[in-house]
Amino acid sequence: MVEIGRALLRKLLVSGYDDLRRRLTRRLGSADAATEVLHEAWLRLDRGPDIVALERPQSYLYRMALNVAVDRQRAENRWVGKAELEALMVADTDVLDPEHIAAMRSEMAALERVVAQLPARCRAVFTAALVDELSYREIAERLGISLRTVEREMNHALAHCGKHFEGARLKRRARASADVLYMGGGGSRAADHDHDE
Incomplete structure (x- = not known):
């Protein structure tokens, strides 16, 4: 050595x-x-x-x-991925009944409230990464901050959002998995959702 x-x-x-x-x-x-x-x-x-x-x-x-x-x-x-958000927003209309639409709107409103709680710079870093899909380097250049600051702000934002959404995310994933299983059998999950809550 x-x-x-x-x-x-x-x-x-x-x-x-x-x-x-x-x-x-x-x-x-x-x-x-x-x-x-x-x-x-x-x-x-x-x-x-x-x-x-x-x-x-x-x-x-x-x-x-x-x-x-x-x-x-x-x-x-720890955070809902972009693909999951897109799947929620662009899912097939046959699968999206009024209950699902209301639940998604509620989740989006909750997300907006949680993100609004972040400090301004942290919120700017977070939205630049997830909404604008910029790399950390591009975010650092856009905001005039160091790469290390971008990483620190992202970690803070992810921890903050993860703390607020972890329970809801696990429940949603379980329901989505069950829906996929039921799609093959032609069954309906509407009645089963009542038993989950």
Whole structure:
């Protein structure tokens, strides 16, 4: 094992950036995600110990980047995904009865209330990421803040929204799964929804 300082790890990250980005792009399926993960890894190097004993520093950097990706995925999973929102809004009209429409409107109103509780900058970061679909780097440039601030604000927003919606989300997912199962058998879930509550 060799003792390596943070400054040397940063140099290794810079010199091996293209290779790390290529490997992460293959692993994550997105060049933008790979770039953002490497930037977060760079920031984490500042928060780590001054000297680390390592056998393979490049493997350490790659593992660190993968850990960042896992952390980001966990944070994103706490919140309703864009696909879920679109599915709620664009679902087939045969499936959307008045009860479902009222429930979706209620959820959207609740979401607007929860997002409105966020501080202005946090709300701007959150809506830029989820509504405008901007990368963290683009958000940082648009708002004139650091990438680290964007990440911190997103984590705060996701935690805030997750705290308010976790119970409702689990219940909705259970109902959606049951609806999919019933669609094949031609059954109706309307009567069963009454038993869920």
